[in-house]
Amino acid sequence: MLQFRMDRGLLSSFCYVSLMLIIFASVIVSAGSGSGRPLAFPAAMGETTLTFWYPDSSDPLPLDGEWMGFPDQLLSPAEVEDNLHYSLPVLFPDIWQPPGPRRHMMTYTLLLKKVPQQTELALFVPEIKNSFRLFVNGREVFNGGYASASVDHARGYSGDRIVSLGKLPPETRLVLQVSNYGHARGGVHSPIILATDDEWQSYYQKNILIEGVVICLAILAGILLLTEFLLIPDHKELLWIGLFALVLAGYTGTTGLGSFSTLFGYFPWPLAVRLEYIGFATAIPLFANWLQSLYRQDIKFRIVKYLNWAAASFLIFILLTPSELFTGLLHLLLLFMTFCLLTSVWMMTMLFIRNRAGVRILIFGAFALMTGISHDLSVFLGLWQGDDLLGVGILIFLVSQIGFLTYYRTQEQIRMLDFNRSLQNRVLETEKLAYTRKAELENKMHELEIKKQEYQRLITEDELTGLMNRHCFFEQIGRRIERNRRVSHAIVMIDVDRFKQICDHYGRDLADLVLKKVARQLVQEAEGRFDWIPARYGSDEFIFWLGGVDADQAAQVARRIQTNISRLKMPVSGRGEDAFRFTVSTGVATNAQGQNLDQLLARASDAVHQQRKQSQKKKHPGMGQEVSLSDHLNTTLFHQKGDSV
Known part of the structure; x- marks a missing residue:
């Protein structure tokens, strides 16, 4: 691919616009966060007291600590009350994975004391692997999928959930039923968070909007790029970036707030978890292939070939095996993803050192994307807490790449215009000659068609009576x-x-x-x-x-x-x-x-x-x-x- 020098005015303008987008996205993500000093009220022996938690001024409250649990049982709220003395303290959140016990169901309960009475409250329930039912004071208020003690009746779901509770009594008991029959890492991965209903509704509206825009842009970009690749198959970079956009759309739609479930009403959990793990396995290798195809004269890393083989192996394993098997590869996939990230960073560093055309725009968008991925991975692994930034990172990446591709296509069009001017006169002369020859051929074809019709009639039809002649009759009959x-x-x-x-x-x-x-x-x-x-x-x-x-x-x-x-x-x-x-x-x-x-x-x-x-x-x-x-x-x-x- 021919390289071009980047216009400094265009680069500066684009960087300013992208910086404004980052600031705007940061404001959106940080808006709605509590302004008060963070407080911690860890539960102890299944109880937590909210005396000093003020919903309107304090930060959202994670309900972590010691909940009471009933291992391998799904109990109703009434059964929980009757058998509370048989429960065991469980450190919440509780992840079921080796070397810990392998469970398929469990019932958790927590008693909230001195709940504020003046404000309508809501819960933020991070995605639970892989189904749950939530009861408040004996009343079921929400469910994700269908929690059941039978593998035939259990049904999973995807995405975080916002549960409106209204005004609660001073003492409120939460009962959480969790079942898992399709995921290697069951249980509750993140704490349930309590805040005002207005705060969570505002959070939901802003984030579902960002995810919806990102998904729509990524799907549209992927389809357009793959369509263009079909028209010009020599440009392999269109194939890689198109697939990369579609993989990002699938991953974004099945994580976070589970936008696919919101957009489509119902989205099957087996498909959702496969799209999520396909994103883990293929997203960054596709990005590395795109870089190498785009700058194939500068990047000739043999390791990209090995990354492709590894990603293809993971992809086949994810598509062909049950979810209980491929979800067990999570840590291996995260390690592979981290290695691919480092490889991509090294490739972009080489391009930046060589000062290739458009590389600054490319690195700018890629940096935003990598930051979002790294941040969300850290939150997922529990290294720190925070809001999801992947959607904002993808949005900045898509906008920056649209600018990069626009610049690249503009340069190609300028070159093609110069080439077209040199061919224009020859084309006009050729068209005149072709028009003359075409007219002559059309006249001859018309004459031949008339003769053909006449010969056909004479061959098949009797000239006097108009009936079928003997030869044609014998052939057809x-x-x-x-x-x-x-x-x-x-x-x-x-x-x-x-x-x-x-x-x-x-x-x-x-x-x-x-x-x-x-x-x-x-x-x-x-x-x-x-x-x-x-x-x-x-x-x-x-x-x-x-x-x-x-x-x-x-x-x-x-x-x-x-x-x-x-x-x-x-x-x-x-x-x-x-x-x-x-x-x-x-x-x-x-x-x-x-x-x-x-x-x-x-x-x-x-x-x-x-x-x-x-x-x-x-x-x-x-x-x-x-x-x-x-x-x-x-x-x-x-x-x-x-x-x-």
């Missing part, structure tokens, strides 16, 4: 018979009686009109029936394919054709004759014997000759005598006035 041997069908052959005499006596023009009349009658007969196909077979012969009929139905069609044709009147001019009628002979063959098309046609032709012979036997000898149509409509040709031809 042959395929139908092969495909539908079990479907009944029939062929009717129609032969114009004494056609040669008509041609000799009245001329070729009238004979052609006779053929057209027969063709029109067949078309009318087939109208509305897609599987009935008429065609011209020979000089005065026609064939009519009837699909889906039996022998009786085919015979009815043949008789109807004979009847309708015998009623046609042919005008005759210049011969002193008003009109004359003509008849046809028909033959029917069906597929009852499973014969092929040639055999069916031969049988139909024999039937035509047989009918004609029978008609001739029924005729009276001599000219000028008519035979009635009831005698099978024989082959006699007669005038409208009754004179035979």
